[in-house]
Amino acid sequence: MNEKRRFRQRLKDFDLTLPESKKEYNRMLFTPVAQVYSGITRVLSFGRDAAWKRKLISLLPEIPEPRILDLACGPGDLSFLLALRYPSARIEGIDLNTDMLDRAASNLARMPGNIQERIHFFPGDMNELPFNDGEFDIVSGGYALRNSPDLGRSLAEVHRMLKPGGYAAFLDFSRSSRKHTGRLQLGLLSFWGRLWGRVYHGNPEVYGYIAESLKSFPDQAEFLRLLEGFGFSPVHYLPRMFGMLRITVIRKN
Template identity: 50%
Template sequence: MADVFSLDQIERLDKPNTKRSYNRRLFTIVAPAYDFVTRALSLGRDPAWKKRLIEALPPHEAPVCVDLACGTGDLTLKLAERYPRGRIVGLDLNPSMLQIARRRCRFPNVRFEQADVCDLPWPDRSVDLLTGGYALRNAPDLALMLSEVRRVLRPGGVAAFLEFSRPAGRAAGRLEYWVLKSWGSFWGWFLHGDSHVYSYIAESLRRFPDRRRLRTLMNQHDLRRRDSRTFLLGVIELII
């Protein structure tokens, strides 16, 4: 029987295999508008947050850098600017996103690969720097992704993530969910005629660990934070 797909099938986010399939299809729809809507949803602040992430990375002469769930390549290209002698790889599951990223790229030390963040195609201890813009929440299996991050990082390597953040309190979590659901629904209708396109953000965040639990989960995978800071009244968190 054919797999009938609809964006309102939010229950697909509850299991790794169906979440992987849902995300692949969702971001195929989103890809042409992704750069615009990322800025719109962040009230124009997304480029500044990504700049802060890049500035927080340590100096390195020629690092191996991997940008996870790179999308259209924003962070990947910023890594190439920061580390002109580095070897930079942008990784994403969605070919439509990668097509846009490759078209944008003008750096000879950058390449883009299609791969799953839960099954990284690199040997153990082979990567100096790992980044991810909104990659953690979109991982089909967060624990498996963190295990892979730990596996491929070299000793002394750094992982840095920019992500939507869930507060620990129930009331604050409900308010954040309502705001993101409403704001995402508006842009979904405006750009695609379907509110579910960006209300996905609120639904995926609802299934994501809150700040305290995320810290615990990262510690369990020996990914101990050097620094963290929040933006937009705590809705966004930078984790290093």
């Protein structure tokens, strides 16, 4: 059995309904993804990913010298945009996958010195964050919450770490609350992700996971109710790519 086939079989052995299993699945899955993340994200989004992230950041209010936490930071795209948006911000970026963090560190080394001094990347689990209550003005996440092993626990952590009145900003895949529309969106995402998983890695499961993870993620109406239940008020909730993605900005009550 070749290496790609072994990797594909190992992915199938995980039970994504179990938090610890999903956590290890994500840790392993994003190792090959880290090498091509920026390129494949552009392909999967039809070149729109950077614009969506800029839009997300633009919706946040002016805050002097904010403290910011970027969840599942990957190669650091949102962290760098936040550093540009807030020239006096201190930013912590966390990710489970060390290969992603290596890419982030490499990208950071090419940034101007004033940005390098304000961003710190380190390994971390969004369900067990080593920070004090009310420590951050902003929490961000690009394609983060959908990958959480325990969404409720992640939202509780976000709420705990935000200051009263603090903001959280997320970009992620989404599905309609309408049953038939949601099925169509999942089918399109599955086809598109599996196609490019095969092209980039010889393994359709790598990006087919996007649709699989979305099946167990709350639909649009459920997600808003969940956020409100955890003590957040919606500020902006914008659809992108025919509703298959959402830009979400919320405020801690």
